[in-house]
Amino acid sequence: MSLELDAAAQDLLFREARTANTFSSEPVSDETVQAIYDLVKYAPTSMNQQPLRIVLIRSDDARERLVKTMYGPNGAKVAQAPLVAILAADLEFHELMPTLFPHFPEAKDMFADPAIREASAVQNGTMQAAYFLLGIRAAGLCAGPMIGFDANAVNAEFFPDGKQKVLLVMNIGKPGENAWWPRSPRLEYDEVVTAA
Secondary structure, X not given: OOOOOOHHHHHHHHHOOOEOOOEOOOOOOHHHHHHHHHHHOOOOOHHHOOOEEEEEEOXXXXXXXXXXXXXXXXXXXXXHOOEEEEEEEEOOHHHHHHHHOOOOXXXXXHHOXXXXXXXXXXXXXXXXXXXXXXXXXXXXXXXXEEOOEOHHHHHHHHOOXXXXXXXXXXXXXXXXXXXXXXXXXXXXXXXXXXXX
């Protein structure tokens, strides 16, 4: 096999990693989240935009507000997880472009149009969110990413100024009892990859 990553790391990040549906009560510390972020902050983004913003749901009040926005059984998952993160795109990321992309001073001006800026923030923020999930797995934790929620309600509750837009909600922690559903099938290489 032509992969540099050893088999144990491949299993931790991919083959044996699962989306957890229940979590233990073991807390997830801010130090752990910072270690995860310090690893995944190197994820690539177009022109180094880095639009991902993360809101850690720590207080009972914030958790209750978030639970109300979730669809179906996702509310119970949010209520039970030891840590929940709202992953959002900063719709004003362009304000930091002079710092993040200093060799091209005109970069900020390329995103003057709000529609172009939002599309780029969502696309690049989503890519960063995928890296954040891998960072959670690298820390030996499980992630439960969810998009089953009322996005308008989440934005109204947590981003009322309209400067950020929710991408997904992520439960984080050690797996609890009956955490795993049976693994669903995956498409094979020949079903996905073509050459042009």
